[in-house]
Amino acid sequence: MTTPAPRPRASSVASLLWPAALGVLAAALLLLIALPLAALFLTTSPRALLQGLRDPMVLPAVRLSLVTTTASLALVVLTGTPLAWLLSRRRGRAWRWRFLETLVQLPVVLPPAVAGVALLLAFGRRGMLGPTLATAGVGVPFTRAAVVLAQTFVAAPFYVQAALSMFKRMDPDMLLVARTLGASRPRVFFRVVLPLSRGGLAGGAALSWARALGEFGATLMFAGNLSGRTQTLPLAIYTALESDLRTAQSLSLILLAVAFALLVTIHVGARR
Amino acid sequence: MTAPALTVELTGEIGPMKLSLAMEAKGDAGPVVIVGPNGSGKTSVLLSIVGALRPRAGRIVLGGATLFDAERGVDAPVEARRIGFLTQRYALFPHLDVLGNVLFGVPAGPRPQRSQRARAALRDLGVEDLAGRRIDGLSGGEAQRVALARALAPGPGALLLDEPLASLDVGVRREVRAFLAAHLRTLGIPTVIVTHDRADAEAFAGHVLVLEQGRVVQQGTLAALRAAPATPFTRQFAAGERQDGAE
Numbered sequence: 001m002t003t004p005a006p007r008p009r010a011s012s013v014a015s016l017l018w019p020a021a022l023g024v025l026a027a028a029l030l031l032l033i034a035l036p037l038a039a040l041f042l043t044t045s046p047r048a049l050l051q052g053l054r055d056p057m058v059l060p061a062v063r064l065s066l067v068t069t070t071a072s073l074a075l076v077v078l079t080g081t082p083l084a085w086l087l088s089r090r091r092g093r094a095w096r097w098r099f100l101e102t103l104v105q106l107p108v109v110l111p112p113a114v115a116g117v118a119l120l121l122a123f124g125r126r127g128m129l130g131p132t133l134a135t136a137g138v139g140v141p142f143t144r145a146a147v148v149l150a151q152t153f154v155a156a157p158f159y160v161q162a163a164l165s166m167f168k169r170m171d172p173d174m175l176l177v178a179r180t181l182g183a184s185r186p187r188v189f190f191r192v193v194l195p196l197s198r199g200g201l202a203g204g205a206a207l208s209w210a211r212a213l214g215e216f217g218a219t220l221m222f223a224g225n226l227s228g229r230t231q232t233l234p235l236a237i238y239t240a241l242e243s244d245l246r247t248a249q250s251l252s253l254i255l256l257a258v259a260f261a262l263l264v265t266i267h268v269g270a271r272r
Numbered sequence: 273m274t275a276p277a278l279t280v281e282l283t284g285e286i287g288p289m290k291l292s293l294a295m296e297a298k299g300d301a302g303p304v305v306i307v308g309p310n311g312s313g314k315t316s317v318l319l320s321i322v323g324a325l326r327p328r329a330g331r332i333v334l335g336g337a338t339l340f341d342a343e344r345g346v347d348a349p350v351e352a353r354r355i356g357f358l359t360q361r362y363a364l365f366p367h368l369d370v371l372g373n374v375l376f377g378v379p380a381g382p383r384p385q386r387s388q389r390a391r392a393a394l395r396d397l398g399v400e401d402l403a404g405r406r407i408d409g410l411s412g413g414e415a416q417r418v419a420l421a422r423a424l425a426p427g428p429g430a431l432l433l434d435e436p437l438a439s440l441d442v443g444v445r446r447e448v449r450a451f452l453a454a455h456l457r458t459l460g461i462p463t464v465i466v467t468h469d470r471a472d473a474e475a476f477a478g479h480v481l482v483l484e485q486g487r488v489v490q491q492g493t494l495a496a497l498r499a500a501p502a503t504p505f506t507r508q509f510a511a512g513e514r515q516d517g518a519e
Contacts, residue, residue, distance in 0.1 A: 174363040176324050179350035181377030182426055191376070195367045 040256060044249055052250030060228040061236035061251070068144060068232060069212045072151035076208050080160045081201070085189070087160075088167035101164070108157045115153055116221025123149065123222075146223035147230050151212035158211055162204020166197035203266045210262050214255070275299035278321075278430045278462035282330030282340075286316045291327070291486040293317060297430065297462035305473045306466045308483035309505055314466040317483070318432045321464070322357050323350040334429045334462070356423035356431040361439050362415045364407045370394070370418050371403040377426040393425035394418070397455065412440040413448045420455070430462040437472060449475050470494075470512050482506050 044052075052058075083104065090097040107115060121127045123140040133140060140146050170193055178188045194201075216234040223230040225239060233251055240247035281294045291313045297304040306314050319325040321332060323339070326347060332340040334355070339348045365373050374390040394400040397417040402410065410418060416436065423431060436452060437445050453475040456463055465476055473480050473494050480497055482490045482505065490502040494510060501507035 171361075171363060173359040173361065174365065176319075176322065176350065177357055177359060177363045177423075178365070178376065180322050180353070180355055180357040180428075181422065182351050182354075182379065183376070184349075184351050192365060192367075196365075 037256065040249060040253055044246070044253075048246050049250050049253065052244065052246035052248075055240065055244060055247040057227050057231065057236050057239065058247065058251065061231050061233050062254075064144070064147070064228070064231065065213060065233040068147045068151060069209055071148045072155060072212045073205060073209045075148065075152045076156045076159045076212075077201075077205060080156050080208075081163055084160045084163035085167055085193070088164055088170075104160050105157050107154050108161075110154075112154065112215070112217025113221065115150065115218040119146070119150060119153060119218060119222040141222060142224040142226065142230060144223075144230065147219055147232060150218040150222045151215045154215055154218055155208040155212035159201075159204040159208035162200050162207065163197065166200035167193065170196065199269055202269060206262050206266050210259055213258065275301070275460065276335035276429060276462060277333075278335075278464070279331070279333045280317075280321060282317070282320055282327035282332070284316075284320065284325070284327035284329070286313055286325075286486065289313060289486045291316055291320075293481075293483065293486075293488050295464075295481055295488075295491075297464050299460045299462050301479070303456060303463035303465050303476050303478035305476050305478045305480045306464065306483055307468060307470075307473055307480060307509055310468070312483045313486040314468075314483055315434055316486075318357070318434050318464065318466055321430075321432060322355050323348060323353050337429075354426070354429045356426070356428035358416075358419055358423050358431070358433040358436055360435040362419035364410075364415060364419055364422070366407050368407070369403070370399070370405050370407065370410070373407065373418060374422045374425050377422055379426060390421075390425055393421040396424070397421045411444075413444050416440070416448060416452070420452075424459070428461065430464070431456075431459065433463070433465045435467055436465065437467070437469065446471075453477070470509055473509075482509070 087097060087101055087104075120141060122129055123133065123146070124130050125134065125139065125141065140149065175188055175192065178192050179185070183191065213232075214234055215232070216238070219230065219232060220235060220238075225231050225235045227236075227239075231239065233255060237248045237251045237255075240251065276299045278297045280296070283290075283292045285291065289311075293313075295304055306317060308314050316325055320327050320340075327340070327342065329342045330340070331338065331342070334353070338344070338346050339353050339355075340346060365376065368376065371387070371390055371394070374393050375386060378386045378389050380386075391400055391403060394403055397420055399414060399417045399421065402414060402418060407415070407418075437449055440448055449472060456476065463478075465472065465478070467473060467476075477494075480491060480494050481488055482497065482503070484503060484505060490497060490506050497506055498510035501510055
């Protein structure tokens with residue numbers, strides 16, 4: 001008696017097509033991401049690139065972006081670290097703390113245009129704090145301070161989230177033992193918590209800085225697009241598009257290089 | 273001069289459970305060994321003594337200094353209590369080497385003196401040769417000695433140990449237990465040990481305090497508990513039916 005040969009099952013066709021289907025779909029997305037980035041490089045020459053950078057709006061924009069993102073990063077770290085620490089210390093079901101945690105995350109998913117309107121309504125001349133600020137002689141909108149505020153608003157969550165996840169991972173026993181060894185709360189924070197969270201905090205700061213550097217929508221609405229005053233790199237790109245595509249392309253390549261370098265740094269840092 | 277004593281009277285709540293206990297550990301009288309089933313409040317007692325939990329009422333006095341007194345509103349912060357605390361997993365600082373861990377608790381002063389003191393603490397526990405080692409490379413027994421050296425280096429007035437052997441492999445537990453018991457006897461400071469293991473209670477040869485549902489249901493030597501157990505837990509524990517490894 002012979003055993004019948006196993007009949008090929010209908011699903012084997014699907015099995016054969018499976019790798020191909022996966023590959024085609026994945027490749028489509030990769031292409032969509034890679035093609036525009038490649039276009040940034042391939043449609044220019046080193047000479048055209050340098051020429052694009054000679055535009056008079058480039059240098060002020062670079063300088064302004066450096067100054068404002070440094071300021072907003074400092075602001076984010078200085079205020080975000082204590083906030084994340086406080087949030088991480090509260091345990092249990094207290095809904096207030098979870099509400100605060102969600103609130104801090106909100107700018108990540110909030111459309112930048114909404115952030116711009118919200119900032120105007122809070123700090124604008126006719127906004128909530130506008131009259132108070134005006135009597136104090138401070139006008140926030142359409143100034144460098146507005147640029148920094150907009151960047152801080154949108155970028156802070158990236159840092160706070162990273163810090164929070166590091167802080168929550170701290171072994172409570174270890175922190176308690178540190179105190180039994182005579183260390184005050186500040187000393188425990190600076191000698192145990194910070195050194196142990198360093199990598200995560202740096203990664204969060206890098207992401208946060210990148211987000212601030214790319215900030216466009218909220219800045220445009222809240223700080224305007226005044227060359228030399230509030231025109232950061234992304235706004236300069238936007239403006240250049242109307243006159244000189246090469247300048248827009250040159251600036252874009254700079255930002256792309258910075259973003260890529262930052263990602264590589266974060267990945268290398270995370271592996272150590 | 274009389275040996276320093278740690279006197280603890282406390283009442284409080286841990287969630288829904290009431291905690292109520294009075295005890296005294298003396299530097300010259302062997303450790304107080306707190307035993308009891310899981311969730312009986314053993315660790316909460318230690319946390320109250322170091323100052324991480326605040327009892328509702330009671331007093332904690334160490335060598336004449338009042339660390340906590342609910343009535344008089346005294347509540348010394350953790351870092352001022354001078355109580356060494358060895359936790360179950362030792363909680364060594366992973367970003368510091370062995371010597372750095374021990375140095376952490378050595379009071380401020382000239383660097384050579386501090387270093388000397390930290391090395392002396394390691395030497396006392398027979399692990400001076402580990403000084404430059406990373407924490408993640410230590411065996412369980414080594415980690416315990418380093419953690420103990422770290423706890424003792426500041427010269428604490430009392431020592432608390434929470435399940436000091438529970439995180440060790442069963443194979444090395446016996447040896448580490450013998451070493452620890454012998455070393456604790458040389459210290460001469462009030463010592464409180466929490467354990468769920470009869471072999472520990474036996475080795476540390478102290479005054480055993482049985483805690484159930486937050487209350488002391490019985491106390492005495494292990495032999496006395498065995499002779500007249502007051503509760504089923506005490507009977508099982510003293511008879512050794514809850515052996516090594518039983519969690």
